[in-house]
Amino acid sequence: MKTVIDAHNVSKTFNPDTIPILAVNNVHLHLERGEFTALVGPSGSGKTTLLNLLGGLDKPDKGSILINGKDITQLSPNALIDFRLHHIGFVFQSFNLIPVLTARENVELIMQLQHKKKEEIDERVLNLFREIGMEDKMDTRPAQLSGGQQQRVAVARALASKPQFVLADEPTANLDSKSATNLLDIMAKLNQEENITFIFSTHDARVIERARRVITLVDGQIHSDTARVPTDLPHEGEKPRN
Amino acid sequence: MNLKMAWRNVWRNKTRSLIIMISVAIGLFAGLFVLGLYEGMMSERVRTVIDTEVAHLQVHHPEFKKDYDPKFTIDENLLENELKKIPEIKAFSNRVLAQGMLATTTGTSGVQIIGIDLEDEKEVSRVDLKVKEGELLDPGKKNGILISKKLAGKMKLKVGSKLVLTFTDIENTVTSGAFRVTGIYQTINTPLDERIVYVNRATLMDDLGLRESSHEIAVILNKDEDLDLVKNGVQAQFPQYSVLTWKENSPETELLVGTINQYSSIIIGIIMIALAFGIINTMLMSVIERTREIGMLTALGMNRKKIFLLILTETLILTLVGVPIGFICSWFSILYFSKTGIDISSFSEEAMSSFGFGSMIYPEFPFATMDSVLLIVFITALISALFPSWKAIKLQPADALRQ
Numbered sequence: 161m162k163t164v165i166d167a168h169n170v171s172k173t174f175n176p177d178t179i180p181i182l183a184v185n186n187v188h189l190h191l192e193r194g195e196f197t198a199l200v201g202p203s204g205s206g207k208t209t210l211l212n213l214l215g216g217l218d219k220p221d222k223g224s225i226l227i228n229g230k231d232i233t234q235l236s237p238n239a240l241i242d243f244r245l246h247h248i249g250f251v252f253q254s255f256n257l258i259p260v261l262t263a264r265e266n267v268e269l270i271m272q273l274q275h276k277k278k279e280e281i282d283e284r285v286l287n288l289f290r291e292i293g294m295e296d297k298m299d300t301r302p303a304q305l306s307g308g309q310q311q312r313v314a315v316a317r318a319l320a321s322k323p324q325f326v327l328a329d330e331p332t333a334n335l336d337s338k339s340a341t342n343l344l345d346i347m348a349k350l351n352q353e354e355n356i357t358f359i360f361s362t363h364d365a366r367v368i369e370r371a372r373r374v375i376t377l378v379d380g381q382i383h384s385d386t387a388r389v390p391t392d393l394p395h396e397g398e399k400p401r402n
Numbered sequence: 403m404n405l406k407m408a409w410r411n412v413w414r415n416k417t418r419s420l421i422i423m424i425s426v427a428i429g430l431f432a433g434l435f436v437l438g439l440y441e442g443m444m445s446e447r448v449r450t451v452i453d454t455e456v457a458h459l460q461v462h463h464p465e466f467k468k469d470y471d472p473k474f475t476i477d478e479n480l481l482e483n484e485l486k487k488i489p490e491i492k493a494f495s496n497r498v499l500a501q502g503m504l505a506t507t508t509g510t511s512g513v514q515i516i517g518i519d520l521e522d523e524k525e526v527s528r529v530d531l532k533v534k535e536g537e538l539l540d541p542g543k544k545n546g547i548l549i550s551k552k553l554a555g556k557m558k559l560k561v562g563s564k565l566v567l568t569f570t571d572i573e574n575t576v577t578s579g580a581f582r583v584t585g586i587y588q589t590i591n592t593p594l595d596e597r598i599v600y601v602n603r604a605t606l607m608d609d610l611g612l613r614e615s616s617h618e619i620a621v622i623l624n625k626d627e628d629l630d631l632v633k634n635g636v637q638a639q640f641p642q643y644s645v646l647t648w649k650e651n652s653p654e655t656e657l658l659v660g661t662i663n664q665y666s667s668i669i670i671g672i673i674m675i676a677l678a679f680g681i682i683n684t685m686l687m688s689v690i691e692r693t694r695e696i697g698m699l700t701a702l703g704m705n706r707k708k709i710f711l712l713i714l715t716e717t718l719i720l721t722l723v724g725v726p727i728g729f730i731c732s733w734f735s736i737l738y739f740s741k742t743g744i745d746i747s748s749f750s751e752e753a754m755s756s757f758g759f760g761s762m763i764y765p766e767f768p769f770a771t772m773d774s775v776l777l778i779v780f781i782t783a784l785i786s787a788l789f790p791s792w793k794a795i796k797l798q799p800a801d802a803l804r805q
């Protein structure tokens with residue numbers, strides 16, 4: 161197994177000068193390639209902050225975060241942007257897509273930023289849209305897509321750069337349960353068939369059930385970290401458990 | 403992709419963008435139109451100065467202009483022979499000048515008496531076109547005189563009135579002669595008109611005691627551009643005389659052109675500052691509205707250079723779309739008014755005339771300054787883009803995404 165994330169002693173305090181909030185408190189985290197991990201915890205427990213730190217969107221006050229052996233806390237701002245482009249995929253909670261670009265252009269954008277060749281881009285984009293089952297919606301603007309479709313395009317975009325892992329911060333929070341299940345199905349399939357590493361935060365029980373490892377945060381600290389057998393996709397005729 | 407994205411972003415808020423584009427178009431239109439008016443006024447003024455007042459070049463004895471002492475003359479035969487050989491010269495005219503006093507039964511007035519050869523002078527100062535009442539000078543009638551309408555009014559003179567001119571001859575003896583008004587002339591330069599009277603050159607030469615010499619040769623060229631070339635040529639040939647261009651003989655015109663150019667710059671400057679504020683405001687709003695989106699682009703790996711370029715491109719599109727519109731509008735309206743002219747007599751004929759301007763303005767497209775205007779618009783757009791772009795790259799992705 162190959163280590164993709166190795167975080168040690170990571171802490172982050174907001175407003176250190178006024179009313180300090182210890183959003184992430186001395187977290188140790190180790191993530192292997194191919195994991196499908198859920199980060200759970202009540203609102204305000206530090207899930208977003210931790211994911212931002214792991215994704216290099218924010219700097220910790222303390223600790224080190226090694227991605228593929230490279231400590232991203234030591235990178236200059238410009239190097240960090242470049243690192244994110246090539247190594248990390250992001251899916252945010254909502255309004256993920258650039259509204260003036262079509263679904264296809266949103267995905268292409270990442271590969272164009274990576275200076276990939278046109279043929280390579282075209283081929284990969286088509287494959288990704290097949291994976292998310294949206295070949296027919298490629299040239300649609302985000303405003304014409306449902307919330308679930310937008311999140312699926314966001315997953316395709318996160319994968320476009322062939323990242324080490326994909327961070328998804330509450331990707332299903334704004335979706336109805338059918339769309340949420342559908343999105344999780346796609347993520348689980350990509351994880352199983354292509355060994356894509358996912359770490360997603362959620363407080364949705366149905367989403368948690370699909371994870372193979374569940375990390376619970378309480379007040380910015382890891383409260384529990386358990387491996388579990390994911391609940392299979394609901395079979396026909398069988399009601400999904402709640 | 404950047405260009406496509408920028409273009410589409412510009413059209414996200416159509417009304418807001420259109421307002422800026424139209425402002426740029428109107429600003430450019432107004433700027434170019436005002437420049438066109440100035441340009442038209444100036445070139446007409448320069449035309450008038452050259453064609454009816456001081457000609458392109460004037461040759462004098464170097465001492466003459468100091469206090470118009472009639473003994474400082476130039477050799478007209480010598481000069482005429484040489485000037486005839488210069489192909490760039492269209493026409494020239496010999497003049498004899500005297501400072502004197504015009505007296506009638508009702509009063510006196512200081513005048514400059516210019517002795518002219520009518521036929522030559524028609525070519526050089528269009529004196530024939532200036533006469534509004536009575537007749538031109540008749541070389542056969544020795545004591546004929548042309549006076550201006552302004553002077554005629556002031557001295558209560560009419561065609562046929564008698565008057566006496568008093569001046570000193572080359573021996574410094576005071577002489578006087580009786581003259582009869584043959585014609586009354588009028589130009590648009592009333593302050594100058596009041597001081598100048600025209601008589602036959604032969605008459606004045608006799609009265610002054612001059613023979614085969616004159617005080618001034620006024621030269622008209624075929625082309626304005628040859629001014630310095632011919633000046634330097636003639637000056638080199640006649641180092642004993644002073645050869646001056648219209649710019650030197652009419653420094654007030656040169657000064658006026660300079661002043662108007664400054665006014666133009668100030669007007670353009672004000673328009674640009676107004677536009678810059680509009681552009682900055684619009685782009686800042688646009689950046690602030692898209693905080694989350696720009697933060698997301700940074701998060702996904704779009705570097706600051708590219709973000710900066712995106713906002714810069716949007717600003718340039720926003721500004722430059724209006725440019726051709728303003729340009730075409732000003733082009734056509736200047737073209738139209740350059741044919742019909744703009745009549746400003748109803749509100750300021752007196753004022754214009756006292757500065758030597760006509761009451762019709764024929765604007766000219768400001769080709770000479772157009773390049774710099776376009777450059778200034780471009781630079782304004784760039785400068786206006788800086789602050790919003792800088793705001794955009796200052797966004798921290800984690801903070802921006804939280805919005």
Ligand SMILES: Nc1ncnc2c1ncn2[C@@H]1O[C@H](COP(=O)(O)OP(=O)(O)O)[C@@H](O)[C@H]1O
Nearest residue numbers: 174175181183202203204205206207208209210
């Ligand atoms: N930029 C910030 N400034 C101040 N406090 C913040 C900021 N971001 C998060 N916090 C605080 O840090 C804590 C953790 O927030 P967050 O990571 O968003 O939790 P979660 O995603 O689990 O809801 C909360 O108390 C929140 O108010």
Ligand SMILES: [Mg+2]
Nearest residue numbers: 207208209330
């Ligand atoms: Mg959160």
